[in-house]
Amino acid sequence: MGGQVGRHAVVLGGSMAGLLAARVLAEAYDEVTVVDRDELTGAEHARRGVPQGAHAHALLAQGQQTLERLFPGLTEELSSAGIPMVDMGEMHWFLDGAPWRPARTGLIVASVTRPFLEARVRTRVAALGGVRFLERCDILGLETSANRRVVTGARVRRHAADSGEETLRADLVVDCTGRGSRTPVWLDALDFAKPEEERVKIGLSYTTCEYDLPARPLKNDLSLIPLATPNSPRGAFFGRVGGDRHILSLTGMLGDRPEAGLRGFLDYARSLPIPGIYDAIKDTEPVAEPVAIRFPASVRRRYERLTRFPERLLVLGDGVCSFNPVYGQGMTVAALEAMTLRRHLLAGGPPSPLRFFRDISGVIDAPWDIAAGGDLSWPRVEGERSAKIRMVNAYMGRLQAAALRDSRITGAFMRVAGLIDPPTALLRPGMALRVLRHSWRRPGGTGAGRGSLPAEPAATSARRR
């Protein structure tokens, strides 16, 4: 394969977006070089260039299905390696301490750590003919034609002592360097306009510990996920990620976060609206001290609104849009963008950047509306609330409350949250009627008291032991 579109493509950044881009570029270029500042080969822990790798990472159902299309057999490979596979609708989701009615959706979520998933995907990409990794190498800038309209390569410097700057000549450069992407700065230097940037400031924190829990407190490996809401703003993701290893990420909004150290971590876990998570970990030492990351704002760069852009340059992944991570969308959107790139390459010529950006904006719109729109339901999150956003958020509040009673609603919500169905699926008349019917009932009829766990709760069993 390869060679139909060009001789050499260079991918800047070897994280998930870069790997997925390399996967599809290898079908169209003779050689693909993936450049990253980190040592990638053999990396099985969170890398310096991807600090979010230490925190809980869900691969949404759409991401799982798309990765399976790109890497046939990957799901089975993960499962054979002992990674729990769970139905998205049966994970234990809680709203303000009350459990959502579970639903069998058939949407599989691999409960895997981020470094493990990335390592498996990287191994698959490395096995493709024509792909090579240039590791421990800094990306410095772009090389262009004399008139600055066409990108002809990238300037890099290897970390090895006395390495000088070198140029990688390329027929296409794809920037996958994440949130810190320098493309806006490079555009400015080349006399192109920078993309408009939309930001939703959320002041989010993630604080994470891993535990070895041989008692396996999560029955059937179903995670415990108290969703953060304006009423109970502290959230968590707690799940088994293979063997006895469990990961617990605690989330805080608008500057809220645990005090430093293990004591602070435990206190925060105890303050969650459900008791099961604290009960499962309180008597066990974590594998290491808590690690924390801050995520000040969701950012969307509107490349699709530009009218001029250098030829032979694309941007993909978090560099275009980085979503509030609690929605778990980043890797899935990167996978969908890679599929868009594949479609453009199938046309047989170098992709047109502006057409590519227009097409991926269609991929980004729904997840951005879900995440950025949803965050505006928090009164203290700054941002303009259009009539549509206010109406949708009011409806979503009712829908989420109705999911405490109605598994059909849980199932429909999971299909949208898993990026399988568009958000409009939740507005269809049949669904709206169900939501309305439940809204008319008095609250509290869920069959489970606030703060209690679902029938046969895993964490409760742990407490009884």
Ligand SMILES: Cc1cc2nc3c(=O)[nH]c(=O)nc-3n(C[C@H](O)[C@H](O)[C@H](O)COP(=O)(O)OP(=O)(O)OC[C@H]3O[C@@H](n4cnc5c(N)ncnc54)[C@H](O)[C@@H]3O)c2cc1C
């Ligand atoms: C706390 C947190 C939790 C998250 N949870 C989820 C989740 O549950 N599900 C999900 O799908 N997504 C999640 N995400 C988002 C997800 O991590 C990203 O969407 C995903 O990694 C794709 O990003 P990327 O490849 O575009 O960029 P990144 O992952 O940021 O990778 C950028 C790469 O570029 C390299 N690089 C950057 N600059 C240079 C340079 N100058 N020279 C050389 N190399 C460079 C870096 O080393 C790195 O390898 C989460 C994010 C955060 C912050």
